[in-house]
Amino acid sequence: MSDNPILSVRDVRKTYGGVEVLKGVSFDLERGQSKIVIGPSGTGKSTLLRCINLLSPPDSGNVVLDGVTVEERGINQIRAQIGFVFQEFNLFTHLRVLDNVRLAQRNVLGRSKQEATRRAMEELERVGLSDKLEAYPAELSGGQKQRASIARALAMDPKLILFDEPTSALDPELTGEVVQVMKDLANAGMTMLVVSHEMGFARAAADEVIFMEGGVIVEQGPPSTLFTCPEHARTSQFLRMISHEHQEA
Amino acid sequence: MLEFIEFGKTWMPFLLEGVGVTLGLWVVAMVLGFCLALLLVWGRVYAAKPIYLFATAYVEVFRGTPMLVQLFFIYLGLPEIGIVLAPFTAAAVAIGLNTAAYQAEYFRGAIQSLPAGQMVAARAMGMSRFQALRDIILPQAGRRVIPQWSNEAIVELKYTSIAYAIGLTELTARAEQVGYQTFQFLEAFTLVAIIYLVLTGIVAQSLDFLERKTRIPGLTYTGGKME
Ligand SMILES: Nc1ncnc2c1ncn2[C@@H]1O[C@H](COP(=O)(O)OP(=O)(O)O)[C@@H](O)[C@H]1O
Ligand SMILES: [Mg+2]
Numbered sequence: 001m002s003d004n005p006i007l008s009v010r011d012v013r014k015t016y017g018g019v020e021v022l023k024g025v026s027f028d029l030e031r032g033q034s035k036i037v038i039g040p041s042g043t044g045k046s047t048l049l050r051c052i053n054l055l056s057p058p059d060s061g062n063v064v065l066d067g068v069t070v071e072e073r074g075i076n077q078i079r080a081q082i083g084f085v086f087q088e089f090n091l092f093t094h095l096r097v098l099d100n101v102r103l104a105q106r107n108v109l110g111r112s113k114q115e116a117t118r119r120a121m122e123e124l125e126r127v128g129l130s131d132k133l134e135a136y137p138a139e140l141s142g143g144q145k146q147r148a149s150i151a152r153a154l155a156m157d158p159k160l161i162l163f164d165e166p167t168s169a170l171d172p173e174l175t176g177e178v179v180q181v182m183k184d185l186a187n188a189g190m191t192m193l194v195v196s197h198e199m200g201f202a203r204a205a206a207d208e209v210i211f212m213e214g215g216v217i218v219e220q221g222p223p224s225t226l227f228t229c230p231e232h233a234r235t236s237q238f239l240r241m242i243s244h245e246h247q248e249a
Numbered sequence: 250m251l252e253f254i255e256f257g258k259t260w261m262p263f264l265l266e267g268v269g270v271t272l273g274l275w276v277v278a279m280v281l282g283f284c285l286a287l288l289l290v291w292g293r294v295y296a297a298k299p300i301y302l303f304a305t306a307y308v309e310v311f312r313g314t315p316m317l318v319q320l321f322f323i324y325l326g327l328p329e330i331g332i333v334l335a336p337f338t339a340a341a342v343a344i345g346l347n348t349a350a351y352q353a354e355y356f357r358g359a360i361q362s363l364p365a366g367q368m369v370a371a372r373a374m375g376m377s378r379f380q381a382l383r384d385i386i387l388p389q390a391g392r393r394v395i396p397q398w399s400n401e402a403i404v405e406l407k408y409t410s411i412a413y414a415i416g417l418t419e420l421t422a423r424a425e426q427v428g429y430q431t432f433q434f435l436e437a438f439t440l441v442a443i444i445y446l447v448l449t450g451i452v453a454q455s456l457d458f459l460e461r462k463t464r465i466p467g468l469t470y471t472g473g474k475m476e
Contacts, residue, residue, distance in 0.1 A: 055373060080375035090370035093363075093468045094389050103384060104374035138467025149370075156374060 004067055006031045006159055006191050012051050012061035014044070021047050023215040024061065029160065029193055034186040036202045036223075037195045039212035040238060045195040048212070049162045052193075053082045066159055080108045083153030083161035087168050089145040091137040091152070097124065098133040101152045109156065116155075123151035127181050143174035147181055160191035167198055197242050203227070211235045256436045260427050267423035268444060274341055274409045274419060279402060281345030286352035293357050295382075304353070311350035317411055319343050324415045340412035348405050355397040359390040392463050399456035403449045420444065 005028035014022040021044045029035055037045050050056040052063050054075055063070040070078050092100050101120035105111045124130055127147040137145055146166055153161050166182070167175040179201050186192055186205035194201065202209055202223050209227070210220040219231050230236045292304030311319065324339035334342065363386065371381035410421040424441035428434035
């Protein structure tokens, strides 16, 4: 359609209690691109994701989604176009899997029950949960919960999906099934911004890696470059640290 | 024993008329209290500061003073400023205002026991706060509050007997009348105790049944421990 990026983040700043957590972050995300954000904890990665859909409105700077500035006015319709997958899944405890995936489609997009059901079944099939439609979240494994929450985001037909450490709450043996779903999504052309230290996903599916530290983007580039010969000493230090952790795990 | 059964047969119909008043009073008070409690809990959990302060003050006042004092205030005190209520109305209002404070606190506890992330997830998908409250918070908190609400309903069922103090002829008052007519106070109050026990038993069992019927894995709150 156009060459404009689907998401454009410009000089976003955010202060919490006098501490500047984001110190002017800018980047673009093209249609169909996947970018992965890495960086030490407390660096503002979650805050950045929450600024994009105004869960935490930025103090300054702006976010443009497909040519439209993200602002408080009409925020619910904008949020409907931005999927969000949380570390803690945040499935609705009292609803069966199918209803978890249907609820916002009905409430926000105004879809009929049939239409919402159809889309829910499609996405649940895509993540391999067709046999769990009637299960409650508490009856699922961690990996299944996260796959259900990805289906919930996908069923809204978002323009992009934000992932905040989607595998960090999972037992190591369950991360694989979630990473596989995310790789498939990226390969199918979904636009994704992923905060994660899953190197498997980064190498196989990320178009670019963004390294953040101390509220700024230190450097960004394709995984092949950034992982093998990073420009900044801080980047290589961080990469050494996480590869070390992964060996221990 | 036979004598007691005879006594029961004679006086039961008279006492059961009092059951009607007692149950009527209880239902009106619980419904009034429930509606008010929803407003109070909104004030305590979601509203702006002035409303929060008002709701908090309300809860403290009604939990911190005896219900009998509240009842006399309404029935005997308010006429001085021109508000005259019939005994049944005065009692229903007094019990309703009082139970509202307790119900609101139970609702608040249930709401605040829910993980915050679900509200965030709903908002992140574009649901309004109203939609999230209606479709996520209320159904979950509603289920979690049943055991405590049941307890409160039983307490209030017994508290309806304070209406006796302002001359309402409910169940307890009738038992006393039977006592004075027969001078068999022991039998009269045994009989009335059995009636209260049956009533509270039915309420407890019904709400327990409701709790089991609406139970959802991962949601029910059992003895402070998450299932
Ligand atoms: N709602 C909040 N209120 C106050 N401080 C916050 C809030 N959210 C995040 N922070 C602070 O902002 C910093 C960055 O947090 P976060 O974005 O969660 O980092 P990351 O996701 O990279 O680990 C941390 O120091 C955190 O304590
Ligand atoms: Mg984080």
